[in-house]
Amino acid sequence: MNADDVRQARAYLLRVAEPPAAALVAFVAEHGPVAAAGRVRRGDCPPDVLKVTEARRGFDLVAQDFARAAEAGARLVVPEDDEWPAWPLLALDLAARRGVAEAVPPLALWVSGEVSLGAAADRAVAVVGARAATEYGEHHAAEFAYGLGVRGVPVFSGAAYGIDGAAHRGALAASGVTVAVLGCAVDAGYPAGHVALLKRMVGAGGAVVSEYPPGTPPARHRFLVRNRLIAALTEGTLVVEAGRRSGARNTASTAGALGKVVMALPGPVSSGMSAGCHDLIRDARATLVSTVDEVLETVGHFGIAEDTTRRPKRRTDRLGPEALRTFEALAVRTDRSDSEIAAESGLPLRRVRALLPELELDGFAVRGEAGWRRRKESA
Amino acid sequence: MNADDVRQARAYLLRVAEPPAAALVAFVAEHGPVAAAGRVRRGDCPPDVLKVTEARRGFDLVAQDFARAAEAGARLVVPEDDEWPAWPLLALDLAARRGVAEAVPPLALWVSGEVSLGAAADRAVAVVGARAATEYGEHHAAEFAYGLGVRGVPVFSGAAYGIDGAAHRGALAASGVTVAVLGCAVDAGYPAGHVALLKRMVGAGGAVVSEYPPGTPPARHRFLVRNRLIAALTEGTLVVEAGRRSGARNTASTAGALGKVVMALPGPVSSGMSAGCHDLIRDARATLVSTVDEVLETVGHFGIAEDTTRRPKRRTDRLGPEALRTFEALAVRTDRSDSEIAAESGLPLRRVRALLPELELDGFAVRGEAGWRRRKESA
Numbered sequence: 001m002n003a004d005d006v007r008q009a010r011a012y013l014l015r016v017a018e019p020p021a022a023a024l025v026a027f028v029a030e031h032g033p034v035a036a037a038g039r040v041r042r043g044d045c046p047p048d049v050l051k052v053t054e055a056r057r058g059f060d061l062v063a064q065d066f067a068r069a070a071e072a073g074a075r076l077v078v079p080e081d082d083e084w085p086a087w088p089l090l091a092l093d094l095a096a097r098r099g100v101a102e103a104v105p106p107l108a109l110w111v112s113g114e115v116s117l118g119a120a121a122d123r124a125v126a127v128v129g130a131r132a133a134t135e136y137g138e139h140h141a142a143e144f145a146y147g148l149g150v151r152g153v154p155v156f157s158g159a160a161y162g163i164d165g166a167a168h169r170g171a172l173a174a175s176g177v178t179v180a181v182l183g184c185a186v187d188a189g190y191p192a193g194h195v196a197l198l199k200r201m202v203g204a205g206g207a208v209v210s211e212y213p214p215g216t217p218p219a220r221h222r223f224l225v226r227n228r229l230i231a232a233l234t235e236g237t238l239v240v241e242a243g244r245r246s247g248a249r250n251t252a253s254t255a256g257a258l259g260k261v262v263m264a265l266p267g268p269v270s271s272g273m274s275a276g277c278h279d280l281i282r283d284a285r286a287t288l289v290s291t292v293d294e295v296l297e298t299v300g301h302f303g304i305a306e307d308t309t310r311r312p313k314r315r316t317d318r319l320g321p322e323a324l325r326t327f328e329a330l331a332v333r334t335d336r337s338d339s340e341i342a343a344e345s346g347l348p349l350r351r352v353r354a355l356l357p358e359l360e361l362d363g364f365a366v367r368g369e370a371g372w373r374r375r376k377e378s379a
Numbered sequence: 380m381n382a383d384d385v386r387q388a389r390a391y392l393l394r395v396a397e398p399p400a401a402a403l404v405a406f407v408a409e410h411g412p413v414a415a416a417g418r419v420r421r422g423d424c425p426p427d428v429l430k431v432t433e434a435r436r437g438f439d440l441v442a443q444d445f446a447r448a449a450e451a452g453a454r455l456v457v458p459e460d461d462e463w464p465a466w467p468l469l470a471l472d473l474a475a476r477r478g479v480a481e482a483v484p485p486l487a488l489w490v491s492g493e494v495s496l497g498a499a500a501d502r503a504v505a506v507v508g509a510r511a512a513t514e515y516g517e518h519h520a521a522e523f524a525y526g527l528g529v530r531g532v533p534v535f536s537g538a539a540y541g542i543d544g545a546a547h548r549g550a551l552a553a554s555g556v557t558v559a560v561l562g563c564a565v566d567a568g569y570p571a572g573h574v575a576l577l578k579r580m581v582g583a584g585g586a587v588v589s590e591y592p593p594g595t596p597p598a599r600h601r602f603l604v605r606n607r608l609i610a611a612l613t614e615g616t617l618v619v620e621a622g623r624r625s626g627a628r629n630t631a632s633t634a635g636a637l638g639k640v641v642m643a644l645p646g647p648v649s650s651g652m653s654a655g656c657h658d659l660i661r662d663a664r665a666t667l668v669s670t671v672d673e674v675l676e677t678v679g680h681f682g683i684a685e686d687t688t689r690r691p692k693r694r695t696d697r698l699g700p701e702a703l704r705t706f707e708a709l710a711v712r713t714d715r716s717d718s719e720i721a722a723e724s725g726l727p728l729r730r731v732r733a734l735l736p737e738l739e740l741d742g743f744a745v746r747g748e749a750g751w752r753r754r755k756e757s758a
């Protein structure tokens with residue numbers, strides 16, 4: 001299977017149905033992108049797929065999409081790429097199996113920015129909130145994003161006015177990685193007042209991401225569909241300010257449905273913009289956080305809940321994400337079996353079996369009678 | 380047993396050991412107040428009781444205590460009185476059995492104010508917080524207490540400057556019942572700036588309560604000991620503002636240990652005076668509340684989470700507290716046995732057995748094959 005064919009097929013598939021197209025995604029998973037695209041093009045597909053692709057299947061805008069994307073400095077990242085954020089997006093597959101309707105993985109993502117999308121989405125935190133934010137909200141959105149940036153935690157948001165913009169700016173001020181996930185194409189120039197901000201983010205090692213083909217204008221329903229990607233691409237979502245009906249609450253509830261961490265910032269009880277946050281906390285749908293360290297503690301970040309500028313280098317810093325995950329799944333005092341470690345780490349059993357001997361060679365793990373344990377000096 | 384003898388004995392016992400004197404309370408429970416007082420006076424008691432009473436057992440200040448109390452308009456309320464708040468204070472006994480060290484019931488309480496202490500403590504809410512409160516905290520303490528007062532919910536607090544004072548004033552403004560529980564005698568004139576406020580509370584149908592004999596000056600440890608009474612005499616405690624080491628957190632943790640509802644008001648994350656509240660909420664030791672209705676919902680008040688001024692009279696309004704409790708313990712669709720109802724209501728079995736036929740006569744309960752159920756038209 002030619003990599004270019006795959007990319008072309010996925011670009012076609014992204015355009016042929018409005019996301020999230022669960023039936024189409026399932027069809028692609030079954031047949032592979034190239035065969036699926038061919039069959040959709042010919043109308044040779046099950047009725048539910050036909051129904052959602054009927055209107056656009058005749059359009060062949062793939063070449064044009066790539067040309068427009070290149071003009072905007074964007075590329076198409078596909079699940080077959082190494083940089084695909086497979087681990088965070090796995091939450092969508094798992095939630096879909098649990099019957100969460102909106103949990104449909106993207107078929108591919110248009111990305112502006114040189115950063116690897118997988119690296120940007122590694123242990124990232126979403127900072128979201130209302131457009132009609134107060135000074136209090138914007139101030140703290142910027143402060144929290146700054147604090148995350150300083151600690152090397154990528155900050156995702158939606159590029160909207162209000163909390164989103166303040167979060168991106170705060171992360172930029174810390175020279176942190178910050179990523180905007182849009183409800184329109186990466187070249188849509190929306191919101192107009194944030195075009196320069198988005199350019200600055202891309203230039204500073206961040207990214208602008210969208211599953212919508214070049215030229216797609218913003219739309220209300222697209223913001224809601226986009227919210228699932230902000231939730232899925234991060235470990236946790238912090239709602240800074242939200243009215244009782246804010247879209248940020250939608251991101252929060254999606255994050256919760258995906259099994260991600262949901263956090264909310266409290267504020268004055270007299271502020272309608274904190275009312276949504278207070279509801280989330282009161283109903284135990286979000287954990288209250290009042291400092292950046294609490295954010296890191298809540299998402300369960302390993303060893304970064306401190307000021308990294310003063311932190312001595314850890315030996316585990318050089319482990320890849322899967323190796324680190326495997327290492328973290330080891331107990332210090334008791335042996336664990338391969339399958340226990342797989343369950344604990346969330347990694348496939350065969351991957352765990354490959355990684356454990358590597359961890360042993362590197363001095364992180366010891367083989368015991370009943371399985372594996374952490375090597376003490378490594379902690 | 381003469382009622383005066385009991386009152387005299389308990390006045391003596393209150394003075395003979397510094398509360399909370401667990402060994403003495405147990406001794407009194409075993410032998411009754413009159414016999415226990417006699418034996419303590421003679422030094423004829425177990426070593427642990429002797430130890431805590433040795434220093435003061437020779438003092439006979441009972442007549443003087445009653446004279447000073449009368450001068451201050453106070454009376455001694457004892458467990459043998461009908462107005463004794465036995466139900467709320469039961470939490471202390473239950474917690475003591477679970478091993479909560481500070482959960483020692485008071486031997487009696489000095490009370491200024493004509494209100495029945497039992498009535499004042501019926502479904503009351505404590506509103507507490509830091510002395511060094513902010514304008515935000517004082518404003519909301521007063522607002523919440525006002526809202527509770529309007530809805531007929533008694534407000535308890537500790538008469539300190541800051542949040543406590545604001546809470547008492549707010550309840551007064553609503554012509555609500557408000558009760559101060561002191562860490563000194565009711566006649567100690569403390570805090571000096573609140574003497575007029577305390578007098579106003581007593582005059583307006585509220586009360587000032589203390590387990591310390593007349594003349595006892597305030598002391599740091601007495602405030603902590605007093606906090607258990609604020610927690611015990613109410614259904615729930617709302618912490619309005621608290622620094623990370625505030626005494627209000629002590630009241631909150633005691634309330635939690637007693638199985639009472641703990642609530643906290645959120646505030647700006649930049650405010651050190653909200654930090655204690657945020658910690659309580661974050662650690663799930665308190666429920667976030669941002670409105671008075673949420674307070675009532677959280678303490679589980681039956682039918683008063685609305686504006687009582689617009690509420691039509693309920694038939695159950697005329698039930699006494701124990702009858703109401705028994706009624707609430709009935710299910711609508713299934714029969715419950717006497718002992719199930721006793722367990723559910725927290726009332727003694729013999730009391731439940733006496734009340735059920737009364738509820739039947741009044742049309743609130745029906746006798747079924749397997750026990751009792753609620754009569755439908757009564758809901």
